[in-house]
Amino acid sequence: MERILITSAIPYINGIKHLGNLVGSQLPADLYARYQRGRGNEVMFLCATDEHGTPAELAAAKAGKPVAEYCAEMHEVQAEIAKGFCLSFDHFGRSSSPQNHALTQHFAGKLAEAGLIREVVEKQVYSNADGRFLPDRYIEGTCPNCGFEKARGDQCEECTKQLDPTDLINPRSAISGSTDLEVRETKHLYLCQSAMKDQLDAWIDSKADWPVLTTSIAKKWLHDGDGLQDRGITRDLDWGIPVKKGEEDWPGMEGKVFYVWFDAPIEYIACAKEWADAHGKADADWERWWRTDKGAEDVKYVQFMGKDNVPFHTLSFPATILGSGEPWKLVDHLKSFNYLNYDGGQFSTSQGRGVFMDQALEILPADYWRWWLLSHAPESSDSEFTWENFQQSVNKDLADVLGNFVSRITKFCRSKFGEEVPTGGEYGEQELALIEELTTRLRAYEQHMEAMEVRKSAQELRAIWVAGNEYLQSAAPWSVFKEDPERAAAQVRLGLNLIRFYAVLSAPFIPQASATLMAALNSSDMGWPTDVAAALSALPAGHGFTVPEVLFAKIADEQREDWQERFSGTRD
Numbered sequence: 363m364e365r366i367l368i369t370s371a372i373p374y375i376n377g378i379k380h381l382g383n384l385v386g387s388q389l390p391a392d393l394y395a396r397y398q399r400g401r402g403n404e405v406m407f408l409c410a411t412d413e414h415g416t417p418a419e420l421a422a423a424k425a426g427k428p429v430a431e432y433c434a435e436m437h438e439v440q441a442e443i444a445k446g447f448c449l450s451f452d453h454f455g456r457s458s459s460p461q462n463h464a465l466t467q468h469f470a471g472k473l474a475e476a477g478l479i480r481e482v483v484e485k486q487v488y489s490n491a492d493g494r495f496l497p498d499r500y501i502e503g504t505c506p507n508c509g510f511e512k513a514r515g516d517q518c519e520e521c522t523k524q525l526d527p528t529d530l531i532n533p534r535s536a537i538s539g540s541t542d543l544e545v546r547e548t549k550h551l552y553l554c555q556s557a558m559k560d561q562l563d564a565w566i567d568s569k570a571d572w573p574v575l576t577t578s579i580a581k582k583w584l585h586d587g588d589g590l591q592d593r594g595i596t597r598d599l600d601w602g603i604p605v606k607k608g609e610e611d612w613p614g615m616e617g618k619v620f621y622v623w624f625d626a627p628i629e630y631i632a633c634a635k636e637w638a639d640a641h642g643k644a645d646a647d648w649e650r651w652w653r654t655d656k657g658a659e660d661v662k663y664v665q666f667m668g669k670d671n672v673p674f675h676t677l678s679f680p681a682t683i684l685g686s687g688e689p690w691k692l693v694d695h696l697k698s699f700n701y702l703n704y705d706g707g708q709f710s711t712s713q714g715r716g717v718f719m720d721q722a723l724e725i726l727p728a729d730y731w732r733w734w735l736l737s738h739a740p741e742s743s744d745s746e747f748t749w750e751n752f753q754q755s756v757n758k759d760l761a762d763v764l765g766n767f768v769s770r771i772t773k774f775c776r777s778k779f780g781e782e783v784p785t786g787g788e789y790g791e792q793e794l795a796l797i798e799e800l801t802t803r804l805r806a807y808e809q810h811m812e813a814m815e816v817r818k819s820a821q822e823l824r825a826i827w828v829a830g831n832e833y834l835q836s837a838a839p840w841s842v843f844k845e846d847p848e849r850a851a852a853q854v855r856l857g858l859n860l861i862r863f864y865a866v867l868s869a870p871f872i873p874q875a876s877a878t879l880m881a882a883l884n885s886s887d888m889g890w891p892t893d894v895a896a897a898l899s900a901l902p903a904g905h906g907f908t909v910p911e912v913l914f915a916k917i918a919d920e921q922r923e924d925w926q927e928r929f930s931g932t933r934d
């Protein structure tokens with residue numbers, strides 16, 4: 363049995379995510395976790411909400427709530443939606459947890475001990491009206507380059523020129539609109555990533571099995587220009603993890619918090635402790651996943667993320683871990699995704715364009731979305747959601763191929779043999795040929811799933827469903843029954859066993875339908891069907907079943923047009 367640690371990039375707290383976000387990390391991570399559990403491996407699958415930083419503060423202010431209360435509520439909202447999509451996290455944590463506070467402060471202390479933190483005095487814009495320092499992008503003014511009046515302090519969106527807040531003409535606070543701004547000195551901590559360049563370089567070089575795309579992104583950041591830069595890890599904010607050196611105060615850093623980029627990935631680790639604490643387990647139970655001196659040396663650690671997150675996961679977070687000098691588990695495999703576009707444009711959270719996770723579940727069950735998103739995952743390039751393609755994929759793959767197979771075989775059996783697996787006859791040449799084909803396809807499916815090739819896995823699974831349909835079509839038990847009922851009985855027995863075979867193989871993609879099928883078959887045997895011949899005789903003659911309700915309803919043209927219109931823009 364293998365032990366596999368899986369983390370999904372953690373979603374930011376300020377609002378409900380769209381389907382593009384879902385397919386970029388959480389959903390494929392869930393597919394992999396479910397597959398590995400199905401194979402009998404020990405899995406720890408972790409995700410959390412990323413709760414600190416200015417956007418959370420501003421979203422809370424807009425909602426008229428204290429930020430802690432806002433985050434607690436939004437965490438519950440995101441947790442419920444994750445359940446709705448059957449995301450099988452072992453724990454869905456919070457980066458604002460006491461466990462993450464303690465661990466983030468611990469890492470900062472260890473990095474300071476190792477001489478990898480330096481103090482820098484910076485000049486930053488302070489808003490007297492807001493009573494706070496303003497991050498660059500929360501200062502607005504007129505662009506000195508093109509005259510655009512709503513340029514941000516870090517960049518002009520009109521002419522794309524990179525800016526310093528002090529470059530802006532007539533600068534004002536983007537929060538209150540106040541022009542009562544001044545430049546003040548403030549002290550911050552920097553992580554000396556540049557000092558760790560060689561160590562990180564050697565570590566990346568040791569990853570011969572990583573995709574070139576991943577290593578080349580990391581190498582670019584390590585070597586381009588002046589090479590890897592030191593990075594600020596603190597901010598002048600109220601909401602966040604107070605700056606401390608382990609459990610000790612950090613003189614001169616009173617009232618400051620860690621920068622969200624520093625504490626968010628540490629939550630991957632803290633989340634495991636949250637899991638242990640929530641279940642009354644000992645520290646040893648989570649440490650065996652994360653500490654190589656406490657049992658994690660044989661753990662395989664896989665991270666799932668969007669492509670924009672790759673530099674961060676290959677350099678910044680490893681710098682924190684390696685720099686601590688402690689034996690924490692480093693990532694073994696990264697699976698990154700391109701972007702999913704929406705109907706001729708992009709998903710847009712700010713413009714409410716596209717389908718958001720809560721809306722998706724209001725119109726159709728999770729499996730419909732899971733199947734489409736995973737079978738069209740943006741792996742080698744960006745991919746696009748269109749309603750036509752979604753309708754076609756659901757109607758063909760799920761309703762016509764899988765749903766129809768289940769319906770035909772169970773209904774035919776009920777009408778001729780009753781609601782139990784029929785007795786009599788034996789598997790002949792046609793059945794043996796099917797078993798051989800399924801064995802080849804099953805091995806391919808396993809290989810693709812193991813390699814996290816999501817689209818190829820979906821294609822192979824669909825081909826496995828199709829093979830059953832083609833068998834049924836050519837065996838035609840409804841014709842054979844008139845001449846040779848024993849032969850028809852064997853064919854139907856195979857068909858009913860195929861349903862269980864499908865339920866087990868399909869569970870990582872469509873867990874709800876899988877559960878429906880297993881309940882209809884009156885079986886709880888989710889054992890992986892390594893030996894196809896044995897699996898197709900698992901339900902013995904005489905085993906009772908019920909005909910399930912329609913597994914997947916087809917999407918009608920009117921529904922499709924209605925949804926197309928509804929999701930074209932401006933979510934309220």
Ligand SMILES: [Zn+2]
Binds near residue numbers: 505521522
């Ligand atoms: Zn400009």
